Structure formats: structure tokens, C-alpha cells
Amino acid sequence: MRMLKVVGILLLFCITNIVAAQHIGSEQEFEELKVASRSGKPEALFTLGQVYEEGRYQKQNLKKSFEYYKQASQSGYVPALLALGRCYQVGIGTKPDLAQSFYYYSKAAEAKDGEGFYHVGDFYLNGVNVAIDTVKAIENFLKAWELENPDAEAVLRALPLSDFPQSDNIIYKRFLAKDGTPENQYEIGRSYLLGEGVEKDAKKALTYLESALAEGSADAALLIGTAYKNGDGLNPDSKKAVLYLLKAANLGSEQAIELLDQMDIQALADHNSVDYLHYSALLLNDKNDQYRLYHMYREGVLVKQDLNKALEFCQRAALQDHGQAMLELATMYRKGLLPLKKNALAAFKWYSKAAFADIDTAKYVVGEFYETGEAIDADTASAVKWYLQAANNGVQIAQFKLTRLDVLKYIDQNDVEYVTYQANLGNVSAQLSIAKYYIMLNGSEALGWLRKAEEQNSMEAVVLLGDIYLEGKCDVIPNEAEALRFYDKALAAGLPEAKLRMSRYYLISKGGTGEADPTDLALDFLGAYLQDIEKSGGGKLNLMAYEVKGDIYKRKQNVMLAINGYTQYIKNYEDSPYAMDALMDVMFKRAELLYEIGQFQSAQLESEIALAKLETVEEPVAEKGRWIYLRGKALLKQGDVGQGCKLLKEAKEMGVEIEPIFERVCLK
Helix, strand or coil: CHHHHHHHHHHHHHHHHHHHHCCCCCHHHHHHHHHHHHCCCHHHHHHHHHHHHHCCCCCCCHHHHHHHHHHHHCCCCHHHHHHHHHHHHHCCCCCCCHHHHHHHHHHHHHCCCHHHHHHHHHHHHHCCCCCCCHHHHHHHHHHHHHCCCCCHHHHHHCCCHHHCCCCCCHHHHHHHHCCCCHHHHHHHHHHHHHCCCCCCCHHHHHHHHHHHHHCCCHHHHHHHHHHHHHCCCCCCCHHHHHHHHHHHHHCCCHHHHHHHHCCCHHHHCCCCCHHHHHHHHHHCCCHHHHHHHHHHHHHCCCCCCCHHHHHHHHHHHHHCCCHHHHHHHHHHHHHCCCCCCCCHHHHHHHHHHHHHCCCHHHHHHHHHHHHHCCCCCCCHHHHHHHHHHHHCCCCHHHHHHHHCCCHHHCCCCCCHHHHHHHHHCCCHHHHHHHHHHHHHCCCCHHHHHHHHHHHCCCHHHHHHHHHHHHHCCCCCCCCHHHHHHHHHHHHHCCCHHHHHHHHHHHHHCCCCECECCHHHHHHHHHHHHHHHHHHCCCCCCCHHHHHHHHHHHHHCCCHHHHHHHHHHHHHHCCCCHHHHHHHHHHHHHHHHHHHHCCCHHHHHHHHHHHHHHHCCCCCCHHHHHHHHHHHHHHHHHCCCHHHHHHHHHHHHHCCCCCCHHHHHHHHC
């Protein structure tokens, strides 16, 4: 079978030679060729050999043909070397001599001729005048293939290439890479990148490695990434390094993950690239990027549409309490969107999770489930609760649903959600209630509700806005001018509370008041406020009036009247955890005055009461620290040095600065 193939090759060679010889078109050209051959030109000698072999213009003379081929070969003319190899192989113009045939084919191969390599390989493969050597056969066929011999590839594919021991042979690697297997593409790319068995060629290296990567080779991505990172064969480029290392990490390379941990991925990576999103979603477990990939796979954006992968990423994000992902998953279950089947109970569970994650649409849908009894027992009270929450966040259909229900039948009118609902409907009283609630929490939401109430000419809202700007509450930067503008507006409307606010303004204000004493102005406005209250029938005083009274007389150094004002505040204080800070401030003012006038035992008792109250609420350490310090000072003044110093040490550990006189006492 092999020799039949060889004969076919030889016939093809003969036909080629005949075609070449036919270029001699006349007797005159033949004579000119003979003249050229006498000067020893190998091309002319070779062509004469063809003419005599074919019998054109002269009678066929194979011996002459052979002689001319031999003369042409003496200068290393490759076609002549191949012709002699053929002549010795089949006996054209000479006796067959396989050793000589092999010799001339080898000489052609040495001249880098593909056909020469092919014939040498065939000799080794079939053991023609040489010992059978499959390795040498493959080696020569590979060289023939590289030189584009048309028959070498077919022979190579029929041979056991997996047994070829020269795995680092660059031609072998290129031949295997021709099949497109990622392992082969990687090997040849690596050789070109690192110069293993071949000159370095970054362009060729990237071509092969990119092909391997396209087939899912983590090793190829890792190699490109590390090359860009370290400058091994490629120009250093940290951004490209991260790009390829991300690809490798996503394909399961632990080494790539370790390298990425050493790099500033946040700064170097494109956060919108598919590779980064996969790395972030799968390896960093980022729920936001999981949710982004859900949409990308569902819609086929930058990736091939894949509903199963979309579901996987949606579930991953939902399991990490991503609100929108939970909502999407719930909707998929409710509508039976592929790849899921309808499951109302599963839908309700995910809608509930999304509602608790503060997703407004989910709150409405949960209300709908409770109202209609879909998948669960109907419960109108629960429906109202969820509709209120959704309505308060702008879900209009929830507001419509509430108009069809007797809301107060199912919920208390003082419930914060119901009050908020009424506030959204424009009820000023409700708007003020919600605003005061947020003021107690020092929340910026208070401003929005007060503005709404102000738009409806609520002067109470106006003075509250003045308070916020005067004290810098609710995330507002203190602005006395703005506070004064609000107070003036309320004064012009004749609101008594505005006079009380003006009294407090002059106590707090850092701005000048001309020649007038701000404390006197504060006292005048307080008096005017008290007169207005008395004229109106002696209604209940605002607690602020007692504190302002105490502050005014404290400034005027009338300690007893100051203590009296603070005491009235404390007696009229209505217990509320949200007003605890204000109560503590007033109690501390009174305790300090008691300490100053030498009533150390009373100051100590006040401290103990305050600390007991603070145990019931979560207060900053500094708040407790000032009381502990005051109590310690009072004990020292009463002669209890041991307990007093112990408390001072405790206060100091809480960040309270200790007065030098007490430091010295405790050091002794």
C-alpha cells in the first residue's frame, strides 16, 4: 500500500517534469539549450535531462537523461537531486540503487525541500534500505508538511503521533495545533511566547493562546495574564493582566485567583466586562453583580441568552437578600416564566422576603395575596398593613385599593403607617406628627413633611423648621439666618410659640444683637410668650419654656431661679425614649448647679438617678461618662476619696477629661 503511494508520487513527478520540458518549443530552442548546458548551468542541464527522458526532438535516451541529471545535481540543484533519487529508486537510466536514492533524497531534504523530506520519511516508514524508524519518519513528514508538501498531512494523520517522543518539537506542536484542540494550541502558543524550541514571537503566541482560550483553556488565559503582569514575552500591562487573569479565574485557575488577590482589581478591571462580573458574582459572591448577570443572560446582552443561567444568578442574588432579585424570582414563580413552573406559594414566600427587604412593589403584591387569599388564607388586616406600606412609598394602585377598604376597621388610627398614609393625602396634623417623629429620631425625612405642612400655612411647621436650622438637626447645617427667617414668619402670623423660639434663639445665637443684651432679649420674649399663654386661658406650657427659663437665670447667675426652671421641666417631662437626650441635658444642668452651690449630696443623687435611667436605653459612652465624672467629683467633695477616684478613673477611660485638681487628689 505504501509503495503504491510512492509510485503515484513518482508518476506525478514525471508528469511535472514533462510539462516543464514542453516549454522547449522548437529545434532552435533545443540547440540553444545545449549551448547553455556546455557552460554548466544546472537549470539547462536538468532540462536537457527531461528532454532526453521524454524523447522530445531527440530519440528517448534514459542514460543521457540520467547523466544530465547527475551533472545538474553537482551544484546542489534540488530538482536534479530529486530526479536522481527517483532514477535510482525505480531504475531510470541506471540500475536501481536504493542507497543512492536515499542519499539524493536526503541531499534534497538538506536543502530544505519538502518533497525530499517526504521521501526520506517514506524510506524510514517502510524500512527501504534503512531500518524502520517511525520517529524519524514522523520527524521528516513533519518537516515536509511545514514546507507545504501536499501529501505529508495525510500520511501524518495515519500515523501514531501520540507516541512521538519529541513533544517539544515546534513543528509537531504546530501540526497538532492545526486540529484546534486547546491543549495543542496552548503548547504551541507557550513555545512562541517563551522561545522554547523556536524564536520568540509574541504575535504568533497570542494567536495560538487566544485560540486555546476560546476553547476554554484556563492555562492559556493564565499564561497571557502572567505574561502581561510580569513582562514575560509581552509588554507589561496591568489592566490586560487583570483581564486575562479574570478569565483564568472564571475557568477555575486557583493560581489566577491568588494573583488577583495581590492586585488592585477594583482600580484595574472594567467593572462592566462580562469577565469581571462573573468573577465578582461567583468568586466574590457579590449579589449586585449576580443580579446584573441575571438580566444579561435573560435578555442575551453581551452573552448568549441562557434562561437556566439567568435563573441561577437570580437565585444566587435572592438568597443573599437582594430585593429586586427576590421580586424577580417571585414574579417568575407567580407567572410560570421559563424555566420555572407556576408555584403560587413559592411566589408568596419570595414576595414576602422582598417586602421585608423594603421593595415597594412586593409590599403591594403581598397585600394582594392576603386580600384575595391566593395560595394562603385571606387576611384583610394584613392586606391593609401591606397596602399602607406600599401606598406610603408611592405605589398608586395600593392607594386605590385602600380607598375600597374600611382601613380603620383593621388598624389603629395612631399607627405610624396610617398616619403617614393620611399625611400623604394632605392631612396637616398627620404631616406634623410624622415630622415630630422623625425629629426625635434626628432623621432628615422630617424636613420633607414640614415643608408639606408649611405649604398649607402651618405655623407650627414653620417654627419647627426654625428649630432644625438653629440647632443643625436632621442632617441640616446650622443656619441662624434661616432659623430667624422662619421665626419671623411665625411671629408675623401671631403664633405664641414663635416668641418662645425667639427667646431660645437669643440664648443660642452666636450673632450680634446690637447694643441689646441677648439674655435680656431672651427674657423679654419668654415673658411675652407666658403672657400670651395666660391670655389664652392658661394652657399647658411648652416644656421648652422651663428649660429656657433655667438657661436665662443661669446666665444671670440667679442659681435658685435657674434650678427652679430646670426642676419644673423635669416634673412636667412625659417619659419617652425619644426625648431622653433632652431630659438628660436638663438634669445635668441642674446637677451641675447643685454641685456649684455645694449641694454635693444632691448632685450625687441626681447622677445616680440619671445613670439608672440611662441603663434603660442605649446611650453613647460619653453620655454616661459625664454623669460618672460628676458623681465621682461629688463623692470626693464629701470625703469619699476611694470611691470618688474609682469613678473618675472609669470616666477617664470613657474619654472624659479630668480636671487637674482631681487628678492630683487621686494620684496621692
